[in-house]
Amino acid sequence: xxxxxxxxxxxxxxxxxxxxxxxxxxxxxxxxxxxxxxxxxxxxxxxxxxxxxxxxxxxxxxxxxxxxxxxxxxxxxxxxxxxxxxxxxxxxxxxxxxxxxxxxxxxxxxxxxxxxxxxxxxxxxxxxxxxxxxxxxxxxxxxxxxxxxxxxxxxxxxxxxxxxxxxxxxxxxxxxxxxxxxxxxxxxxxxxxxxxxxxxxxxxxxxxxxxxxxxxxxxxxxxxxxxxxxxxxxxxxxxxxxxxxxxxxxxxxxxxxxxxxxxxxxxxxxxxxxxxxxxxxxxxxxxxxxxxxxxxxxxxxxxxxxxxxxxxxxxxxxxxxxxxxxxxxxxxxxxxxxxxxxxxxxxxxxxxxxxxxxxxxxxxxxxxxxxxxxxxxxxxx
Numbered sequence: 001x002x003x004x005x006x007x008x009x010x011x012x013x014x015x016x017x018x019x020x021x022x023x024x025x026x027x028x029x030x031x032x033x034x035x036x037x038x039x040x041x042x043x044x045x046x047x048x049x050x051x052x053x054x055x056x057x058x059x060x061x062x063x064x065x066x067x068x069x070x071x072x073x074x075x076x077x078x079x080x081x082x083x084x085x086x087x088x089x090x091x092x093x094x095x096x097x098x099x100x101x102x103x104x105x106x107x108x109x110x111x112x113x114x115x116x117x118x119x120x121x122x123x124x125x126x127x128x129x130x131x132x133x134x135x136x137x138x139x140x141x142x143x144x145x146x147x148x149x150x151x152x153x154x155x156x157x158x159x160x161x162x163x164x165x166x167x168x169x170x171x172x173x174x175x176x177x178x179x180x181x182x183x184x185x186x187x188x189x190x191x192x193x194x195x196x197x198x199x200x201x202x203x204x205x206x207x208x209x210x211x212x213x214x215x216x217x218x219x220x221x222x223x224x225x226x227x228x229x230x231x232x233x234x235x236x237x238x239x240x241x242x243x244x245x246x247x248x249x250x251x252x253x254x255x256x257x258x259x260x261x262x263x264x265x266x267x268x269x270x271x272x273x274x275x276x277x278x279x280x281x282x283x284x285x286x287x288x289x290x291x292x293x294x295x296x297x298x299x300x301x302x303x304x305x306x307x308x309x310x311x312x313x314x315x316x317x318x319x320x321x322x323x324x325x326x327x328x329x330x331x332x333x334x335x336x337x338x339x340x341x342x343x344x345x346x347x348x349x350x351x352x353x354x355x356x357x358x359x360x361x362x363x364x365x366x367x368x369x370x371x372x373x374x375x376x377x378x379x380x381x
Contacts, residue, residue, distance in 0.1 A: 028084045030135035031092070035077035037132055038096070041125075042073040072099075089136045093145050096129045101152040113160045114174040117182065126153070126189055130196050139200040146193020150186060157182070213287040215265060216272035224286035224294065228346055231284070231298045232339060242298050243305030243338040246353045247275070247313070249291040250331045250365040259323040267321045267330060274319050278312055294350075302338035306370035309334045313368055333360035334368035342371065 107115030126149040133142040166177035235242045256264040284296040320327035335357030342352040356369040
């Protein structure tokens, strides 16, 4: 039983969403793009197929197939737009690959084994599925798509070869079976899968570089703002609260001038690392510029956010910073504001937080300031 639980836990971890919110958004946007491309592919395929069946007397089965294909494409596009779960691309990839294999298997059921083994039109659809998997920024998904396609096609090929003597078969439309050509097609599919894995890994790396501050590893301002807009919309729909805290390192210029810019960079790295580890998984953290950090607390009212910001301030003030032959410490000033009490937009709330940060500096630094009605923790050196 424990082995089953471990296997289930590993499977859930495989399907889990990225903790980096930039990648979460990229995966969701990529799934929508794949849905659009899938639907366009289906439409083009239908247009080409109509040219082949134009002169047939009965269109009944063709019309049913066209309707099912369009319904399939529209349904998965709707799913991509409405659902952002990490399991969605795994499900759609599995269904895409399996439907191609099912289409090839239909030739076997119709007594045309070469139609399953030599059919280039359906087989090449595997390439489309594997290549578009890179748009989700997840190399695991690209590897899964390629492995699943190869496994299903090889399994179908083995089934066919065990029941027919492929070397003796010939088709006017599918030609003859060639073991070398067959093996080459599978090899090329594997090579495309390996290339897709490399592309997905590189795309993921570039995405992280664009959204991450190179010094501290925290989110940059733009992706932070994008994520915060999503949290504001969620808070608005649920009538919830969202609080923001601006942290500014006190007298950081003096620290830089005394110990040098390398020591200053190292101090920011250590403070950012501790801040990232100390917040909740649902909190958003970013480097706001220079020696400023910003933390967003979803579903947290301003009183709790002010207390939490002060706890973080005290914790960061205790971080030992190696400089000048011994451990040093830096204090921080904090300004806290909340939505919707301090404004209807993020800019308004941020402006209030900045005003309270200035108030904390004016009152002597090393303290957290919030709105007058909120609890004001005492400044502790």
